[in-house]
Amino acid sequence: MLVEIDRGSAEPLHRQLTAGLRDAVRSGRLAPTSRMPSTRVLADDLGVSRRLVVEVYTQLIAEGFLTSAHGAGTFVADIDTNTHAEAADDHHVTRYEVDFGTGLPDLRSFPRDRWLRALRHGLSRLPSESLGYVAPQGLPDTRQAIAGYLQRTRGIAADPGQIVLCSGATQGLGLLAQVLRERGDGTIAMEEPGFWLHRIVLRRNGIDPLPLPVDDHGFDIAALRASPARVALTTPAHQCPTGVVMTAQRRADLLDWARDGNLIIEDDYDAEYRFDRRPIGALQGLAADRVICMGTASKTLAPGLRIGWLVLPPALVDAVTLSKGIADSGNSVMDQVAFAELLDSGDYDRHLRQMRRRYASRRSTLLTMLGEHLPAATVSGAAAGIQLAAVFPDGYDVEELVRRAATSRVHVESTRPFYAHRAGAPPGLLLNYANVTESQIITGMTILGRIARQL
Numbered sequence: 001m002l003v004e005i006d007r008g009s010a011e012p013l014h015r016q017l018t019a020g021l022r023d024a025v026r027s028g029r030l031a032p033t034s035r036m037p038s039t040r041v042l043a044d045d046l047g048v049s050r051r052l053v054v055e056v057y058t059q060l061i062a063e064g065f066l067t068s069a070h071g072a073g074t075f076v077a078d079i080d081t082n083t084h085a086e087a088a089d090d091h092h093v094t095r096y097e098v099d100f101g102t103g104l105p106d107l108r109s110f111p112r113d114r115w116l117r118a119l120r121h122g123l124s125r126l127p128s129e130s131l132g133y134v135a136p137q138g139l140p141d142t143r144q145a146i147a148g149y150l151q152r153t154r155g156i157a158a159d160p161g162q163i164v165l166c167s168g169a170t171q172g173l174g175l176l177a178q179v180l181r182e183r184g185d186g187t188i189a190m191e192e193p194g195f196w197l198h199r200i201v202l203r204r205n206g207i208d209p210l211p212l213p214v215d216d217h218g219f220d221i222a223a224l225r226a227s228p229a230r231v232a233l234t235t236p237a238h239q240c241p242t243g244v245v246m247t248a249q250r251r252a253d254l255l256d257w258a259r260d261g262n263l264i265i266e267d268d269y270d271a272e273y274r275f276d277r278r279p280i281g282a283l284q285g286l287a288a289d290r291v292i293c294m295g296t297a298s299k300t301l302a303p304g305l306r307i308g309w310l311v312l313p314p315a316l317v318d319a320v321t322l323s324k325g326i327a328d329s330g331n332s333v334m335d336q337v338a339f340a341e342l343l344d345s346g347d348y349d350r351h352l353r354q355m356r357r358r359y360a361s362r363r364s365t366l367l368t369m370l371g372e373h374l375p376a377a378t379v380s381g382a383a384a385g386i387q388l389a390a391v392f393p394d395g396y397d398v399e400e401l402v403r404r405a406a407t408s409r410v411h412v413e414s415t416r417p418f419y420a421h422r423a424g425a426p427p428g429l430l431l432n433y434a435n436v437t438e439s440q441i442i443t444g445m446t447i448l449g450r451i452a453r454q455l
């Protein structure tokens with residue numbers, strides 16, 4: 001947030017907002033001459049009336065902190081902020097003003113009331129024996145609710161008996177790695193670039209993944225065929241990090257490869273978000289005996305829940321369930337009960353509908369701001385997910401941009417860690433737009449643009 005508003009404070013809101021903005025200008029967090037968010041946008045972000053924001057802007061214009069050009073909007077006044085900025089930096093070294101850090105949905109919008117209602121309702125009906133050491137695979141009602149949801153939204157053909165709940169997709173991948181290695185399927189191909197954490201998880205479980213290229217059509221299946229891999233870990237719905245959606249031809253080629261006795265691990269981590277058309281269904285629906293689908297509530301609700309699942313070919317269910325039981329005896333029953341209830345009541349879909357609208361709008365603001373402030377960048381991939389990749393021309397010093405942004409308390413991440421072969425990584429940024437407000441996007445991009453022009 002540009003400013004924090006404390007609703008529990010005795011200090012009136014307009015005074016808090018005026019003081020917060022004054023401080024932001026003095027400390028340089030609001031860059032001199034940058035455009036302020038419109039009164040409507042800021043009022044929406046803060047959940048206050050527009051009239052209040054108009055009043056505050058008028059006050060700050062009168063005090064000389066803001067300027068207004070008739071008809072052109074409101075701007076931060078061009079005052080010397082250097083000394084203030086240095087002092088402020090000493091106090092807030094780790095706290096980012098604008099955080100485009102990847103992987104997070106809008107945490108402020110977690111549906112707390114709906115979750116509490118779901119938990120109360122589910123718990124009141126839960127038989128006492130379900131609070132004991134229950135099946136590590138997951139409660140039958142929860143697996144049933146997930147199976148129904150996946151069938152409806154992702155075209156996944158899942159019997160609840162094929163689902164194993166796990167502590168996020170991350171644990172699911174670790175369990176799978178153990179089981180596949182034991183079975184002798186230890187050669188796993190991974191997308192290059194691909195999610196760096198998955199590379200670490202596989203290595204930790206004794207598997208050194210084979211990096212194979214991704215292009216504008218998705219995973220390179222010819223390279224996969226030519227490799228010794230028996231298992232392929234891929235993100236067909238929305239490649240991480242490039243954002244590419246796997247083309248129909250590549251999907252068909254990948255399924256052909258799998259039918260020759262191989263396995264696909266389909267990481268369906270953010271497939272709920274597609275803004276330009278209906279999302280394509282999961283590969284699992286086309287070859288349920290050859291595809292393991294990994295899903296998660298980390299992008300739809302919150303990563304802190306640690307709710308994820310594996311949809312497995314029947315032959316793998318027992319071994320993965322055994323590994324899950326040894327790892328932690330199963331997911332929290334409380335969370336399973338609430339999650340099942342949230343799915344069955346329709347509240348999960350309602351929450352997602354709200355989030356889709358919000359993320360589409362934030363994405364579009366980010367695209368506009370990128371065009372204005374980082375014109376050297378090209379956005380890759382489809383209008384989907386909760387983050388986008390911006391690719392820069394060869395030789396562009398993205399790492400320096402990231403470092404300098406951090407000193408202005410703007411957090412952005414380079415795409416370089418996603419490459420197993422870092423030396424050949426093209427310069428790029430992965431920008432999350434789900435967990436930043438529109439005014440933060442405007443502020444953050446304005447600061448990035450200023451830094452980029454100095455580079």
Ligand SMILES: Cc1ncc(COP(=O)(O)O)c(C=O)c1O
Pocket residue numbers: 102103167168169170171195235240267269295296297298303307308
């Ligand atoms: C590519 C990818 N897969 C899966 C996940 C989900 O991980 P988890 O469910 O463990 O939170 C993420 C989260 O950042 C991700 O980026």
